[in-house]
Amino acid sequence: MSKNGWKLVWNDEFKGNEIDPSKWEYDLGGHGFGNNESQYYTNRPENAYIDNGKLIIKAMKEEYGGKPYTSAKLRTRGKADWTYGRFEVRAKLPEGKGIWPAIWMMPTDLEVYGGWPSCGEIDIMELVGHEPNKVYGTIHMGNPHFYTGGNYTLREGKFSDDFHIFTLEWTPSEMRWYVDDILYSTKNDWFTRKNKDAEKEPFPAPFNRPFYLQLNLAVGGDWPGYPDETTVFPQTFEIDYVRVYQPEDGKY
Known part of the structure; x- marks a missing residue:
């Protein structure tokens, strides 16, 4: 399968x-989780399972392990990672106060540039459930912590109404975020350093080494806030497919 010069890997x-x-x-x-x-x-299987060709990650209101909710987080760590590429996920998102689905990437070797945040983090898609029509794409880096990104708002409806395609194109010099092939954010200037007194690492560090994929549905947290009486449970994050592409000619 090929797509605009990208081959499926x-x-x-x-x-x-x-x-x-x-x-x-x-x-x-x-x-x-920080x-x-x-x-x-x-x-x-109550929290993550396959149903009718979809991966379902389900958040439920139930006491478990000392927490008031359960959910699931899946990742390709130790099984697949990539340096650069096109990452495409078709998904239908949950909604509600305190609901926080994410598609994101972390480096396989966290310590090359000194742990988080200097190691880097790539957020392909995040949604905070009280804004059900808006998604965010962000990169984290630096020491002290620095992040930059953009967001995309649907013209009508919510991301819980239907499936949408969330895409990141990551090259040595640029990152591009898309929703349904609409480009909404481009970043080509970033940095990192191991500590506040260190020299900056040469560009494109820290985004110049293998990262693995993660899919999760969090409940509560510093950014989305916490569920309230308006939040309906269970909530489901439905993923139709995950596809990773590299350039057909092997060049960036």
């Missing part, structure tokens, strides 16, 4: 009966 169409363990691992726990989140991520 990795994908999951979720056509089987179970989540493919050769492609995904679960990130487990209820430690807040954002004071309220969910406990499990590997139970």
